[in-house]
Amino acid sequence: MTFKEITITNFLSYFEDNRIEFSPMTSIIIGQNNTGKSKFFDAVNFALYGRVYDTQKENWVETESEISGLILNKHKINEALKENLSEIKSRISLVIDDVSNQNILLEIERSYTYKLVNGVYRYSTKNVVLSEIDNFAKSTYPFFGNDAEERIKSYFPDSIKNFFLFQGEAASKIMQLQKGGNFRQAVKEIAKLKLFEDAKDYAGQYVNSVDRSIQIKTTKNEKAKAGQKKRLENLDSKKEEQKRLEKKKADADSNIANYSSIKENCENVLSELKEFENWFDQKKEIEERKKRVQREIDGMNKEKTLIAEEYVFYKVKDKITEFKEFYSRLEKKGEVPPSIPQAEIRKALDCCRCTICNADLSVGTDGRKFAESRLAKGDTDKLGEYLRKLNNTVGDFYEDVVKVPKRLGDLLERKRNSDTKKNNLIHEEETLTQQLNTINLEGEESEEKRKKISDAKKKLNEYATLLERAQRESSKAEGQLEMVKDEISKIEKDLRSLVIGDADVRPEDKDKLRYASKLRDVMEKLFEVANDAAYKQVEERANQYYKEMTEENAAIVGDIKIDLQTSEIYTVDEAGNKILNINQGNRISIQLAVIAGILTVAQEQFGIQYPFVTDAPSSHLGGDNKSSTIKSMVNAFEQAIIILKDDTSTKNQKNDEFREYIRESSEVEVAYELCLSESKTINDQYTVVKKIKG
Amino acid sequence: MGKFQKDLPKIVQEVLKDEKDETVKTLVKSLLHGVLTNQNKIDIYPQIKKTLDDSFEAIQKQNKILRGEI
Numbered sequence: 001m002t003f004k005e006i007t008i009t010n011f012l013s014y015f016e017d018n019r020i021e022f023s024p025m026t027s028i029i030i031g032q033n034n035t036g037k038s039k040f041f042d043a044v045n046f047a048l049y050g051r052v053y054d055t056q057k058e059n060w061v062e063t064e065s066e067i068s069g070l071i072l073n074k075h076k077i078n079e080a081l082k083e084n085l086s087e088i089k090s091r092i093s094l095v096i097d098d099v100s101n102q103n104i105l106l107e108i109e110r111s112y113t114y115k116l117v118n119g120v121y122r123y124s125t126k127n128v129v130l131s132e133i134d135n136f137a138k139s140t141y142p143f144f145g146n147d148a149e150e151r152i153k154s155y156f157p158d159s160i161k162n163f164f165l166f167q168g169e170a171a172s173k174i175m176q177l178q179k180g181g182n183f184r185q186a187v188k189e190i191a192k193l194k195l196f197e198d199a200k201d202y203a204g205q206y207v208n209s210v211d212r213s214i215q216i217k218t219t220k221n222e223k224a225k226a227g228q229k230k231r232l233e234n235l236d237s238k239k240e241e242q243k244r245l246e247k248k249k250a251d252a253d254s255n256i257a258n259y260s261s262i263k264e265n266c267e268n269v270l271s272e273l274k275e276f277e278n279w280f281d282q283k284k285e286i287e288e289r290k291k292r293v294q295r296e297i298d299g300m301n302k303e304k305t306l307i308a309e310e311y312v313f314y315k316v317k318d319k320i321t322e323f324k325e326f327y328s329r330l331e332k333k334g335e336v337p338p339s340i341p342q343a344e345i346r347k348a349l350d351c352c353r354c355t356i357c358n359a360d361l362s363v364g365t366d367g368r369k370f371a372e373s374r375l376a377k378g379d380t381d382k383l384g385e386y387l388r389k390l391n392n393t394v395g396d397f398y399e400d401v402v403k404v405p406k407r408l409g410d411l412l413e414r415k416r417n418s419d420t421k422k423n424n425l426i427h428e429e430e431t432l433t434q435q436l437n438t439i440n441l442e443g444e445e446s447e448e449k450r451k452k453i454s455d456a457k458k459k460l461n462e463y464a465t466l467l468e469r470a471q472r473e474s475s476k477a478e479g480q481l482e483m484v485k486d487e488i489s490k491i492e493k494d495l496r497s498l499v500i501g502d503a504d505v506r507p508e509d510k511d512k513l514r515y516a517s518k519l520r521d522v523m524e525k526l527f528e529v530a531n532d533a534a535y536k537q538v539e540e541r542a543n544q545y546y547k548e549m550t551e552e553n554a555a556i557v558g559d560i561k562i563d564l565q566t567s568e569i570y571t572v573d574e575a576g577n578k579i580l581n582i583n584q585g586n587r588i589s590i591q592l593a594v595i596a597g598i599l600t601v602a603q604e605q606f607g608i609q610y611p612f613v614t615d616a617p618s619s620h621l622g623g624d625n626k627s628s629t630i631k632s633m634v635n636a637f638e639q640a641i642i643i644l645k646d647d648t649s650t651k652n653q654k655n656d657e658f659r660e661y662i663r664e665s666s667e668v669e670v671a672y673e674l675c676l677s678e679s680k681t682i683n684d685q686y687t688v689v690k691k692i693k694g
Numbered sequence: 695m696g697k698f699q700k701d702l703p704k705i706v707q708e709v710l711k712d713e714k715d716e717t718v719k720t721l722v723k724s725l726l727h728g729v730l731t732n733q734n735k736i737d738i739y740p741q742i743k744k745t746l747d748d749s750f751e752a753i754q755k756q757n758k759i760l761r762g763e764i
Binding site: 511515518523525533 | 705706708709710713715717718721722725726728729730739742743746750754
């Protein structure tokens with residue numbers, strides 16, 4: 001199969017008709033970010049499989065409702081509204097050359113129609129047509145709807161779609177290739193193992209039916225006939241059950257591959273955002289710590305105030321004692337209320353107050369004014385009463401006051417410690433504030449990342465559960481399958497022994513049975529050999545391409561290994577040990593090499609050729625093996641359509657190499673550049689396709 | 695598919711190289727051809743059975759002719 005041309009009409013970023021012709025060898029589509037590269041890849045996928053990649057969901061969507069909401073070109077909508085067009089279409093037409101039958105051209109046309117209803121274009125109908133154009137007979141055979149879908153699948157089976165249509169940018173799909181289920185399906189399809197498997201099954205069935213016919217002819221005994229019939233019915237029912245279990249297991253395996261891929265994808269997202277999450281947790285912790293420190297500082301301040309008050313309290317104690325003695329002396333002398341030396345009273349007033357009895361006698365207060373006015377008038381009588389009260393109050397507090405000196409040392413020590421601790425805390429707070437300033441986690445991007453982490457964790461849990469369930473189902477189905485196979489084998493053995501033991505079998509029938517059995521044995525062997533050979537050949541070819549792709553990168557070592565039991569793909573070192581910690585770029589190189597291996601084996605062994613279409617495969621690759629990977633792809637695939645990211649904006653030296661390679665390489669016969677139209681708004685921008693070579 | 699019909703894959707040749715009996719070889723080829731040309735079709739066993747029966751009968755007839763029985 002060789003892609004000849006594609007016409008993309010009002011599809012995603014493509015406005016009106018955009019025709020791109022392909023070289024039978026290598027065609028390159030180059031463009032900067034958001035110019036429509038992946039949309040081109042979508043167009044090919046849409047044409048062949050009716051699917052479109054939803055970047056929001058990060059997955060392929062296949063339902064009419066999902067696709068119809070995505071594909072119609074926005075600029076076309078605006079233009080059509082201006083012209084008041086009653087109907088518009090989003091359409092892809094793909095023309096394919098059937099290289100195994102040179103007279104036949106295939107044309108796939110897939111379209112979605114939208115009708116104008118109340119000023120809005122609403123999805124109306126979809127249409128798919130496959131036309132087989134026989135150039136020799138000058139006739140066209142069209143297939144419509146489901147017939148067309150079935151026919152397209154016979155040319156491009158579902159199980160190989162992620163291989164020859166390689167989505168280099170979407171990590172989840174890349175990972176999927178390493179899951180046994182999908183890979184096994186693709187090898188089975190592409191290396192025609194299914195053919196051998198079917199042939200083997202039919203050979204087995206043939207032996208049984210020959211057996212059965214002989215048995216019917218030769219079994220005279222009615223009872224034996226009934227027993228035989230029962231066995232055969234039982235055999236049929238067991239075979240049905242086997243088919244059902246095989247399907248159940250295949251579904252579970254496919255789910256395992258799918259769920260593992262989604263789970264791995266979530267783990268990758270979490271791993272990519274791990275640093276951010278750590279910073280975020282650290283920020284939260286620092287903020288909480290800062291709050292704690294602030295609370296401690298507040299506590300310190302409060303304690304300091306308390307200590308200061310107690311200290312003052314202690315200081316006045318001497319004065320109180322002094323005053324008490326003075327007052328006692330006066331009382332003894334009967335001089336209460338004599339004229340008390342004003343200086344003494346003032347002294348007492350100055351210190352014996354608030355902290356003792358809450359009587360505020362400080363300068364300017366009412367209490368002070370009262371005391372001073374009595375002093376001025378020589379009215380010591382009332383003052384004496386006041387002082388007596390004061391004395392009583394002092395007396396009440398005296399016991400407490402005398403305890404103060406004992407605590408004073410502690411208090412002073414605590415005060416000093418508090419000061420030091422407070423200083424340390426203030427310093428710590430400053431440091432934490434500085435740290436917080438370095439962690440800039442505000443803004444929409446941060447919110448988006450936090451949401452992404454939360455979503456990924458949720459999805460991870462969800463799919464881990466689904467995966468466990470699928471693994472249980474697969475394992476259960478496998479166990480049941482083994483049991484059913486054993487039962488089938490027993491019944492078949494039983495049936496065979498019944499026939500061979502019959503003396504009435506005609507020589508021709510005996511011969512037929514003998515050959516049918518031999519045919520079954522050969523087909524079983526053939527399937528076994530084909531199975532091993534397919535994987536071995538793919539492995540050999542893959543290693544050849546892997547070496548070519550990575551020859552400029554000394555850091556990449558090892559050989560690709562395909563586990564025949566599990567179909568797992570990995571690399572091993574010289575000692576045969578599995579190499580762990582393979583980076584993303586290297587992983588893509590491995591997968592590209594394996595795909596090249598599969599497609600090459602398919603072509604060499606069976607003359608089946610698939611075009612290789614890949615979206616931005618080099619974006620994840622390291623600088624050293626970018627160029628060699630592109631060159632290897634050009635060499636490896638009969639027809640390669642390579643979509644490349646143009647990095648001119650980053651002045652990337654490798655990009656200049658690509659450009660030069662496109663210009664100079666004789667293998668690259670056709671190249672197109674994608675850019676955006678100069679429209680006023682982003683919504684109105686569309687892809688402009690320019691042919692730059694060929 | 696033309697390539698497969700004309701020239702069976704190496705795998706088939708490899709498995710059949712030690713097979714001396716031409717009848718077996720013919721039956722293998724008939725079976726593979728039958729499956730190949732009916733791929734993606736459902737319930738083709740009756741067709742396959744007929745192909746194998748016809749092949750077998752043709753071989754038997756040819757053998758009888760060679761032995762002078764007919």
